[in-house]
Every structure is written in C-alpha cells, then in structure tokens.
Amino acid sequence: MPTEKLNKVDKDFKNISPRKRKFQGFLKNSFALSAAVIIIILYILSIFAPFIAPYESTEVFKKHFYHPPTKIHFTDEDGLSSPYIYKTEAVGWGEYKVDQSQKYYLNFFSRGSEYSLLGLFSSDIHLFQVEDDIPIFLLGSDSFGRDIFTRILFGGRVSLFIGFVAIIITTIIGVIVGSISGYYGGWIDNLIMRVVEVIMSIPSFYLLLALAAVLPLDLSSAFRFFLIVSILAFQGWAGMARVIRGKCRSMKQEDYVAAARALGSGDRRIIFKHILPYTTTYIIIRATVAIPGYIIMESGLSFIGLGIQEPSASWGNMLSAAQNVSKISSFPWLLLPGFFIFITVLSYNILGDGLRDALDPK
Amino acid sequence: MRNYIFRRIIITIPLLFMISIMSFFIMQLSPGSYLDQIKMNPDISPELIETMEEDFGLDKSVPVQYLYWLKELLQGNLGESFTYRIPVAEIIGSRLLNTFILSAAAMIIAWGISIPVGIYSATHHYSILDNIFTTFSFIGLSIPNFFFALLLLFLIVRLNIPLPISGMTSIMYDYMTPVEKVIDIAKHLIVPAVVLGTASTASLMRQMRGQMLDVINQDYIRTARAKGLKERKVIYKHALKNALNPMITIFGFQLSSLFSGAALTEIVTGWPGLGNMMLTAVRSKDLYLAMAGMMMGSLMLIIGNLAADIMLALNDPRISYD
Numbered sequence: 088m089p090t091e092k093l094n095k096v097d098k099d100f101k102n103i104s105p106r107k108r109k110f111q112g113f114l115k116n117s118f119a120l121s122a123a124v125i126i127i128i129l130y131i132l133s134i135f136a137p138f139i140a141p142y143e144s145t146e147v148f149k150k151h152f153y154h155p156p157t158k159i160h161f162t163d164e165d166g167l168s169s170p171y172i173y174k175t176e177a178v179g180w181g182e183y184k185v186d187q188s189q190k191y192y193l194n195f196f197s198r199g200s201e202y203s204l205l206g207l208f209s210s211d212i213h214l215f216q217v218e219d220d221i222p223i224f225l226l227g228s229d230s231f232g233r234d235i236f237t238r239i240l241f242g243g244r245v246s247l248f249i250g251f252v253a254i255i256i257t258t259i260i261g262v263i264v265g266s267i268s269g270y271y272g273g274w275i276d277n278l279i280m281r282v283v284e285v286i287m288s289i290p291s292f293y294l295l296l297a298l299a300a301v302l303p304l305d306l307s308s309a310f311r312f313f314l315i316v317s318i319l320a321f322q323g324w325a326g327m328a329r330v331i332r333g334k335c336r337s338m339k340q341e342d343y344v345a346a347a348r349a350l351g352s353g354d355r356r357i358i359f360k361h362i363l364p365y366t367t368t369y370i371i372i373r374a375t376v377a378i379p380g381y382i383i384m385e386s387g388l389s390f391i392g393l394g395i396q397e398p399s400a401s402w403g404n405m406l407s408a409a410q411n412v413s414k415i416s417s418f419p420w421l422l423l424p425g426f427f428i429f430i431t432v433l434s435y436n437i438l439g440d441g442l443r444d445a446l447d448p449k
Numbered sequence: 450m451r452n453y454i455f456r457r458i459i460i461t462i463p464l465l466f467m468i469s470i471m472s473f474f475i476m477q478l479s480p481g482s483y484l485d486q487i488k489m490n491p492d493i494s495p496e497l498i499e500t501m502e503e504d505f506g507l508d509k510s511v512p513v514q515y516l517y518w519l520k521e522l523l524q525g526n527l528g529e530s531f532t533y534r535i536p537v538a539e540i541i542g543s544r545l546l547n548t549f550i551l552s553a554a555a556m557i558i559a560w561g562i563s564i565p566v567g568i569y570s571a572t573h574h575y576s577i578l579d580n581i582f583t584t585f586s587f588i589g590l591s592i593p594n595f596f597f598a599l600l601l602l603f604l605i606v607r608l609n610i611p612l613p614i615s616g617m618t619s620i621m622y623d624y625m626t627p628v629e630k631v632i633d634i635a636k637h638l639i640v641p642a643v644v645l646g647t648a649s650t651a652s653l654m655r656q657m658r659g660q661m662l663d664v665i666n667q668d669y670i671r672t673a674r675a676k677g678l679k680e681r682k683v684i685y686k687h688a689l690k691n692a693l694n695p696m697i698t699i700f701g702f703q704l705s706s707l708f709s710g711a712a713l714t715e716i717v718t719g720w721p722g723l724g725n726m727m728l729t730a731v732r733s734k735d736l737y738l739a740m741a742g743m744m745m746g747s748l749m750l751i752i753g754n755l756a757a758d759i760m761l762a763l764n765d766p767r768i769s770y771d
Contacts, residue, residue, distance in 0.1 A: 386595075
C-alpha cells in the first residue's frame with residue numbers, strides 16, 4: 088500500500104510540467120480567475136455587440152434625448168409575466184411621462200436592422216427588441232437620443248481592443264529593439280538607449296497630447312483607431328526596450344549562451360532561441376499590467392476630444408458628454424461608460440497581480 | 450558623490466536638446482504652417498507677424514525655424530503665445546506654480562495616508578482592516594482620474610456639499626483679503642488634490658505594505674525582538690527606516706507620474722496648471738507655448754529622477770556612485 092501511494096505521488100509529480108503547475112496555481116486563485124472571467128465576458132459582449140444591442144450605434148431617436156433608463160416590468164396583475172415596458176412621451180426638456188395604458192412586450196431573437204458579424208456572416212437577428220418599435224433604453228439615452236447600452240457595447244470594441252493591439256505592437260518593438268541593443272552593445276546600444284531616454288524624459292501625457300493634436304480630424308474611424316494605437320505604442324515601447332535590454336545583457340554572460348555560440352549558432356538563433364524565451368514570463372506579466380494603462384490613456388484622450396471622434400463610440404468620448412456638472416446631476420446615467428472603464432481596468436489589475444503571483448513567486 | 454551629481458547634470462543638457470528637437474518636429478507635423486493660421490487671425494496685427502517672422506523665421510523651413518527658436522531660447526526669449534498674446538514666459542511661470550501646488554497637495558495626501566496605513570497593514574496583515582485597505586487600494590489604482598473627478602463632482606452637486614467645483618479662484622477673488630485668498634484657493638484645491646492623490650495613495654500603500662512585510666521577516670528584526678526591545682521601538686526604529694529606503698526611489702518616480710497624471714485632472718477640474726495649458730496650446734496650435742510646456746514638463750521630470758537618485762544615495766550608505 089505505501090509503495091503504491093508513493094508511486095502515485097511520483098507519477099503525479101512527473102506528469103505535471105512546471106508550466107502546468109504554475110497554471111494550476113493560477114486557477115486556485117479564485118480572485119484572479121473571476122477577474123479573467125469578467126474580462127472574457129466584456130470581450131464577448133463587445134465582439135457580439137451588433138447582436139446583443141437592440142440598435143445600431145448611431146441610431147438616433149430624436150424625440151427621446153436624455154431618456155432615463157427604461158424600467159422593465161417582469162410582473163403584472165397575474166404574477167410573473169414575460170418582460171414588458173411602457174411607452175414614454177416627452178413632457179419637457181429631458182423629462183418623460185410613462186403611459187401605462189398599454190404593455191409592450193420584449194421580443195427575443197427578433198429581426199431588426201441588418202449587420203455583419205466579424206465580417207464573416209450577416210444577420211438581422213437581435214437578442215431583444217420591443218414590439219411596435221417602441222424604443223428601449225436599458226441604460227438611458229444621450230443628448231442625441233442614442234441608446235447608451237448599445238453605444239457602450241460598440242464603444243467597448245474600441246476601448247477594449249485598443250489596449251490589446253497597442254500592447255502587442257509595443258511588445259514586438261520593445262523586444263526586438265531591446266534585444267538588439269542588449270545583445271550587440273556598442274554604438275548601436277548607445278544610440279538606442281539615448282532615444283529611449285529622450286522618450287522617457289517627456290511626461291507621457293504631454294507627449295500623447297502633442298502627438299494626438301497632430302492628427303487631422305477628418306480621418307475614417309478605423310484609420311484613427313490605428314493612429315491612436317501607433318501613438319500609444321510610440322510612447323510605450325521605450326520602457327519595454329530598456330528592461331529587455333538589461334535582461335539580454337545579463338543573459339549574454341551565461342555559459343549556455345557561450346556554448347551555443349561555440350556550437351556555431353548565429354546571432355539571430357541565440358537571441359530568439361536562447362535568450363528571449365527566458366524573458367517570456369516577464370513579458371506576459373508586463374503586458375497584462377500595461378493593458379489597463381493603455382485603456383485609460385485612450386479613454387483619457389477621447390474624453391478630452393483628441394482620441395476617437397463622434398459619431399464613433401468609445402467609452403472615453405461617451406464620458407465627455409458628462410463633462411458638464413449640471414448634466415451629470417440631472418442625467419447621471421451618462422456616467423455609466425466610466426464604470427465600464429473602471430471594471431475593465433480593475434479586472435486587468437487583479438488578473439495581472441494573480442499572474443505575477445503564479446508565474447513569478449519571488 | 451559631487452562628481453556623480455555633476456555628471457548627471459551635464460548629461461541633462463544634450464537630453465533636453467534632443468527632447469526639444471523631437472517635440473518641435475512632432476508639433477510641426479500637423480498640416481498647414483503656423484504662419485498661415487496666424488495670418489488668418491484678424492486679431493493679430495501685421496506688425497506683430499512681421500516681428501515674429503523676423504525673430505522666429507516663421508516663413509522658413511522647419512529646421513531653420515528650429516534654429517531660430519533655439520537661438521531665441523538661449524537668449525532667454527521663449528517666444529510669444531499666439532492665443533494669449535503675451536510672452537510665453539509670463540504664462541508659464543504661474544502655470545508651473547499652480548501645477549506645483551496641486552502636485553504637492555496630492556503628494557501630502559498620498560504620503561500622509563499611505564505610510565501609516567502601509568505600516569498598519571504590514572504589522573496586522575490579513576486582518577479585516579488590512580483586507581479592506583487592500584480592496585481600497587485596488588479600487589484607487591483602477592479608477593481613471595477623470596472618471597473619479599466626475600464622480601466627485603456628481604457627489605458634490607447631489608449632496609450639496611459647499612465646495613467649488615471648477616477653477617482655482619472664485620469670481621470675488623480680487624476683492625479678498627490675503628487670508629481669504631489662501632482659504633479660497635485651498636477650497637478649490639480639495640477636489641483636484643484628492644483626485645490626483647488617490648491613485649498615488651493606492652500604489653504607495655501597497656508598496657509600503659510590501660516593503661514593511663519584507664523587512665519584518667528579516668533576521669535582525671527577530672534579533673531586536675529577542676533583545677527584548679519594545680515592539681514599538683522594533684517597528685519604528687529598526688523596521689521602518691529600512692522599509693522607507695526603497696520608498697525614496699518611488700518618491701522620485703512619483704514626481705514624474707504626478708506631472709503626467711496631473712494633466713488630465715487639471716483639465717477635468719479646470720485647474721489652471723501646466724497640463725491644462727498644454728491642452729489649450731496643442732489644440733490651438735500655439736507652437737511656442739506648447740514647446741515651452743513640453744520643455745518645462747520634461748525638465749521637471751528629469752529633476753525629479755535626479756532628486757530621487759541623490760536622495761537614495763544620501764540615505765543608503767551602501768550605494769556608491771564613484
């Protein structure tokens with residue numbers, strides 16, 4: 088019996104690779120895991136935005152500007168009922184009266200405006216809509232009468248993916264430049280490090296402001312998205328390059344690198360096969376920690392009007408509608424996009440912390 | 450040590466030079482020349498445009514313009530603001546001071562709260578209060594400055610808290626006595642300082658807690674306890690001093706991040722600081738004002754990092770720079 092048990096332990100130990108063990112450690116951290124789940128849900132919501140949202144992001148209900156969140160009723164006189172809403176009518180500037188004479192039921196999987204999902208297939212089925220084309224504003228409407236729920240979902244596409252794309256570009260540039268600088272040393276190292284110093288010596292937000300102000304206003308929103316990403320990456324690669332350089336320099340002294348060189352490996356092979364794999368842990372952690380920073384910077388830029396432009400939605404430019412104090416107090420639902428930024432950033436921070444604990448338990 | 454400081458200051462000069470070249474060319478990237486825009490502005494007299502052309506070579510190519518700007522800069526002339534119609538030097542001084550006031554206030558809030566809280570969290574770690582502090586620090590780290598500012602403004606309006614919500618002074622400011630003036634500015638300072646201070650408080654709290662925990666587990670702390678020293682003496686004399694060492698480096702980096710972070714806070718709360726000025730400058734393509742803001746911001750950042758290194762060296766005798 089004892090030998091059997093011993094064998095089993097031995098087998099278990101052998102079967103689990105270090106990477107897998109780290110991954111299991113991460114799974115045990117329920118806090119970080121729930122953060123990861125929230126992030127995945129947010130991404131799914133924004134990817135499937137055209138299906139989940141009842142309207143298009145630019146659809147305007149002229150008579151329903153600053154409409155408060157629509158109340159959905161789940162019960163009627165006979166107890167539980169299928170969800171329905173009442174029609175509202177404007178009685179003043181941003182004030183609405185509920186007309187309780189008729190119930191309008193929610194139709195699930197009903198046909199509405201046509202859209203294409205991921206450019207792969209097109210459909211006109213929406214998760215829910217209200218019969219008789221009565222507008223429904225789950226989270227209220229903005230100054231043009233656009234549905235905020237719809238715009239939050241579509242805005243998430245910008246706000247969530249900008250951080251993702253920016254960190255990928257930053258990482259690629261940072262790793263390549265940093266490893267060249269650290270591996271070769273000499274004048275090339277000197278040159279690169281001076282450039283890094285210059286970029287890191289300008290307050291980052293000032294640099295972003297100057298760069299964003301250069302962009303012409305009449306660009307297509309996709310191109311603008313790309314340019315904002317480039318700006319973020321331009322400002323961000325320096326820090327990454329500096330650290331990768333340091334790691335490369337110390338790694339270069341290791342015996343196994345000398346051995347690889349003695350065996351006739353080329354520089355590229357040594358860098359990509361022998362040095363960079365040892366920095367992956369650092370890169371993964373750093374990337375996770377950096378994404379929320381990019382999300383905040385993008386929404387900050389859009390908030391002050393230098394980022395994503397109307398009528399495209401981004402959480403930052405939706406919040407700029409709430410810049411006016413009197414508007415915040417009368418229409419507090421305008422602040423909702425901010426909560427989405429907050430929840431995203433919070434989840435990423437918790438995830439980053441969990442990853443650091445799991446991968447790098449120093 | 451003196452050599453080291455001297456060397457660092459010498460390095461700053463080419464660095465600032467490079468920064469100025471990069472900023473100048475970035476700002477010239479936007480389509481259309483500055484001169485065309487000024488000429489379209491009916492408020493600017495032809496004589497002024499002529500003097501500007503003469504002084505700054507605005508009708509020449511970008512590299513030549515840069516040389517003109519550099520020449521004027523070295524003679525102490527920062528140029529004239531296109532929008533405010535006064536020399537840039539006059540604007541930048543007061544703006545810089547305002548940003549300083551805001552950053553200093555935020556720093557006092559951040560350090561005043563985070564050091565004691567960090568010590569408490571480390572000495573009582575995993576207690577209920579520690580967990581609450583940790584939760585708060587996560588929230589503080591994750592909430593974007595500008596959104597937090599909006600939330601505070603919302604609360605102030607909703608709960609009728611008698612605090613000013615925008616700007617730095619009241620309308621009646623000019624008629625106030627000096628004491629009233631100080632109180633007035635202090636009142637206006639509360640919202641932006643709390644907003645700016647929160648993020649730093651959150652990160653400092655976590656850093657302080659981590660450092661303190663590291664130190665408390667060291668052998669010499671056990672020795673101090675074994676000698677029979679009072680717990681208070683162990684914590685405040687032996688542990689705290691060593692835990693604070695790395696915090697000093699963080700102080701320097703904080704200077705720089707405060708400068709960057711202050712910009713958005715200033716913009717949302719209408720605080721007339723350097724960041725707010727930068728936004729107006731880049732928006733209205735006010736070249737010299739933006740350049741001056743850029744250079745000032747960078748200079749502050751470099752000084753902050755230098756100060757951090759020097760303080761670290763002075764505080765920790767194990768570090769030598771020679």
